[in-house]
Amino acid sequence: MVGPRNKWQIVADQSESSSMLKARSFRKYQWLVALLGFVLHSQVFATVSQDDGYRLWLNYRFITNPTLRLTYLEQTSHIYVAGNSATSDVIRHELQLALPTMLGLNPVFVSQANAATLVIETGTSVISELGDEGFHIVGKAKSLRVTANTQVALLYGTFALLRSMQTGQDLANLDVREQPKVQRRMLNHWDDLDRHTERGYAGQSIFDWHKLPVYKEQRYINYARANASIGINGIVPNNVNANALILTPSYLLKVQALADMFRPYGIKVYLSIKFSSPQQIGGLTTSDPADPQVQQWWQDKAKEIYQLIPDFGGFLVKANSEGQPGPGDYGRSHAMGANMLAKALKPFGGIVLWRAFVYAPDDEHERSLQAYNEFAPLDGQFADNVTVQVKNGPIDFQPREPFSPLFGAMPNTPLAMEFQVTQEYLGFSTHLAYLGTVFEEVLDADTWVKGQGSTVAKVVDGSLEGHDLSVMAGVANIGMDRNWTGHIFAQANWYALGRLAWDHQLSAKDIANEWVAMTLSQTPQVQQPIVTMMMASREHVVNYMTPLGLHHLMATGHHYGPGPWVDNLSRADWNPVYYHRADTQGIGIDRTATGTNGVAQYSAHWQAIFADPAKTPDELLLWFHHLPWNYPMRSGKTLWLTLVERYYAGVEGVEQMQQTWQRLAGQINAGQHHQVTMALAIQLQEAKWWRDACVLYFQQFAKQPIPEGLPQPEHSLEYYQRLAFPYAPGQG
Numbered sequence: 120m121v122g123p124r125n126k127w128q129i130v131a132d133q134s135e136s137s138s139m140l141k142a143r144s145f146r147k148y149q150w151l152v153a154l155l156g157f158v159l160h161s162q163v164f165a166t167v168s169q170d171d172g173y174r175l176w177l178n179y180r181f182i183t184n185p186t187l188r189l190t191y192l193e194q195t196s197h198i199y200v201a202g203n204s205a206t207s208d209v210i211r212h213e214l215q216l217a218l219p220t221m222l223g224l225n226p227v228f229v230s231q232a233n234a235a236t237l238v239i240e241t242g243t244s245v246i247s248e249l250g251d252e253g254f255h256i257v258g259k260a261k262s263l264r265v266t267a268n269t270q271v272a273l274l275y276g277t278f279a280l281l282r283s284m285q286t287g288q289d290l291a292n293l294d295v296r297e298q299p300k301v302q303r304r305m306l307n308h309w310d311d312l313d314r315h316t317e318r319g320y321a322g323q324s325i326f327d328w329h330k331l332p333v334y335k336e337q338r339y340i341n342y343a344r345a346n347a348s349i350g351i352n353g354i355v356p357n358n359v360n361a362n363a364l365i366l367t368p369s370y371l372l373k374v375q376a377l378a379d380m381f382r383p384y385g386i387k388v389y390l391s392i393k394f395s396s397p398q399q400i401g402g403l404t405t406s407d408p409a410d411p412q413v414q415q416w417w418q419d420k421a422k423e424i425y426q427l428i429p430d431f432g433g434f435l436v437k438a439n440s441e442g443q444p445g446p447g448d449y450g451r452s453h454a455m456g457a458n459m460l461a462k463a464l465k466p467f468g469g470i471v472l473w474r475a476f477v478y479a480p481d482d483e484h485e486r487s488l489q490a491y492n493e494f495a496p497l498d499g500q501f502a503d504n505v506t507v508q509v510k511n512g513p514i515d516f517q518p519r520e521p522f523s524p525l526f527g528a529m530p531n532t533p534l535a536m537e538f539q540v541t542q543e544y545l546g547f548s549t550h551l552a553y554l555g556t557v558f559e560e561v562l563d564a565d566t567w568v569k570g571q572g573s574t575v576a577k578v579v580d581g582s583l584e585g586h587d588l589s590v591m592a593g594v595a596n597i598g599m600d601r602n603w604t605g606h607i608f609a610q611a612n613w614y615a616l617g618r619l620a621w622d623h624q625l626s627a628k629d630i631a632n633e634w635v636a637m638t639l640s641q642t643p644q645v646q647q648p649i650v651t652m653m654m655a656s657r658e659h660v661v662n663y664m665t666p667l668g669l670h671h672l673m674a675t676g677h678h679y680g681p682g683p684w685v686d687n688l689s690r691a692d693w694n695p696v697y698y699h700r701a702d703t704q705g706i707g708i709d710r711t712a713t714g715t716n717g718v719a720q721y722s723a724h725w726q727a728i729f730a731d732p733a734k735t736p737d738e739l740l741l742w743f744h745h746l747p748w749n750y751p752m753r754s755g756k757t758l759w760l761t762l763v764e765r766y767y768a769g770v771e772g773v774e775q776m777q778q779t780w781q782r783l784a785g786q787i788n789a790g791q792h793h794q795v796t797m798a799l800a801i802q803l804q805e806a807k808w809w810r811d812a813c814v815l816y817f818q819q820f821a822k823q824p825i826p827e828g829l830p831q832p833e834h835s836l837e838y839y840q841r842l843a844f845p846y847a848p849g850q851g
């Protein structure tokens with residue numbers, strides 16, 4: 120969709136008189152091109168020498184390979200971008216930004232397609248298989264052509280083309296068609312109206328509600344560019360623990376300002392809403408979804424929103440979970456609540472994203488069972504513009520969880536995937552943990568609900584059950600820090616979320632390769648060790664925090680650091696001791712039929728595996744089983760020894776990352792290198808802290824030594840138990 124002209128971006132100079140060199144004469148002037156390239160490279164290098172990460176993967180580094188550069192120069196010397204819309208301006212602007220720094224010369228924008236080497240235009244007739252967002256790129260020796268059905272799809276094609284250049288692809292023989300596999304690719308910000316970000320570790324929220332709608336930061340545009348470059352097409356700027364004020368007229372004007380800025384980038388705005396808004400801001404005495412006045416209130420509110428924001432996406436709702444109000448307060452089901460909102464949004468094309476992350480203090484069942492118990496019986500009861508948004512695992516974004524059993528259990532309901540990009544449980548923004556591997560692991564998991572190949576990805580993209588509505592969302596890790604995410608490598612998690620939502624068949628490794636090439640280095644010898652480091656990084660975190668299927672061991676409230684000893688929270692299953700159940704007999708929680716029977720929520724295929732410790736993968740062993748300390752593992756070693764070795768391996772993994780990174784000094788931009796070096800130092804300290812605190816704690820029950828030769832913990836268990844962090848960031 121194309122919106123009003125964007126007033127906040129630089130508009131490209133389209134005059135042909137500024138022509139510097141004619142495309143066809145490039146070969147003739149190779150020496151001049153090379154010289155200009157060198158001069159520009161020096162200038163560019165001077166500017167990037169202090170790279171602080173602000174430009175993300177869009178830093179458009181100078182392409183040092185002269186052959187590639189020359190080919191790209193010839194292909195892009197004269198550019199025709201069809202259309203006269205805000206989005207076509209965005210396309211021109213991006214090319215103007217990217218090509219001079221990558222190639223060393225300014226492109227010339229021409230007004231006729233036949234005078235151009237690079238043509239970007241919508242097809243004369245609809246190319247049906249490309250839909251609204253797909254594109255087709257054809258590359259020949261001296262020309263490039265991007266076609267699509269819509270301007271926004273052309274923007275996606277333009278970014279894909281620039282990515283191909285940034286990653287050094289041969290564009291002389293190219294014929295690529297791409298179309299997203301998931302319809303709505305979203306970021307969910309857990310940002311409050313006062314700019315605090317729940318579980319945010321990169322500074323204040325980027326949404327400055329106080330200054331909106333008048334003050335429109337350039338950062339908003341750069342945020343939109345970054346999102347569009349990876350295909351994100353929807354954002355929720357406010358926390359699911361919502362403030363009802365967001366729906367008041369003055370805040371809706373602020374939301375409108377954001378929507379107007381993001382529209383040219385193909386990004387729709389959605390809002391988290393408070394279910395009790397009719398009472399809190401509407402003056403009603405109830406928010407009961409069965410009450411006609413309440414229903415009318417929501418219908419009027421939807422109308423008011425769409426008058427301001429015609430392409431508004433819809434509502435994201437956290438209801439009857441962690442103290443949030445919901446239809447359950449009136450004895451109504453989640454489906455009734457969701458359908459009431461869906462009815463209000465339906466005339467305008469909006470949708471409801473109703474979250475399945477529910478756990479109530481009065482539910483007698485263990486927390487990991489509650490989402491399935493509450494939602495699976497409602498399958499088929501939701502309106503067709505409702506999707507149930509499910510966290511990837513049954514508990515809460517732990518370093519490793521099995522896939523949520525809800526995937527596959529609600530065939531008549533579109534299920535949205537909710538990943539967490541912010542690292543609430545994976546070391547905040549100081550631990551290098553590439554989450555592409557987490558996303559891939561979950562998406563590739565086979566539910567077996569319709570036989571082999573019924574992957575979570577197919578549930579989410581709608582193909583398994585034939586749903587049109589499909590959503591993949593990530594809880595954003597973005598804030599006001601100069602590098603946006605608090606850690607240069609955390610940018611890769613934002614990047615991976617977008618790329619996998621676009622195409623869940625991409626591999627985490629290929630995505631890491633792309634990101635490294637675009638962000639850190641074009642040199643294969645530099646890229647390779649970094650990608651290897653990224654691919655192993657999440658497993659290091661699992662090992663030093665929660666190996667072998669352990670989970671929920673973190674400290675209370677802020678979740679910063681280890682707290683396996685915590686046993687003082689009012690409800691049993693809020694306490695880490697509930698989940699690891701360590702005692703002199705052994706460790707782990709029994710989720711088989713003799714325990715909480717979480718296993719029964721999975722398909723028969725997985726029940727047979729998860730019910731049997733001998734078949735359960737080591738990675739999930741203690742998630743499903745309570746086993747004796749001397750339980751023989753597949754390796755022949757005891758459980759205790761394996762557990763200890765995993766904790767130590769996690770720390771060694773961080774030490775290896777440090778060594779790799781140190782070796783790359785001088786080959787990575789100094790600004791970027793320094794930031795990561797400092798973060799790795801913190802990560803090593805904290806990895807040791809996790810390891811030592813957990814091993815000492817579990818040792819009390821195992822009553823076995825830490826094997827000789829391994830460094831002994833630096834402090835006593837009491838020391839770790841006394842540590843307190845009242846000001847740890849991101850608290851809820």
Ligand code: GCV
Pocket residue numbers: 309317318359360437441476515543851
């Ligand atoms: C937004 C976890 C987090 C909360 C978060 C909640 C949710 O419990 O710790 O901060 O609240 O998940 O996803 O709603």
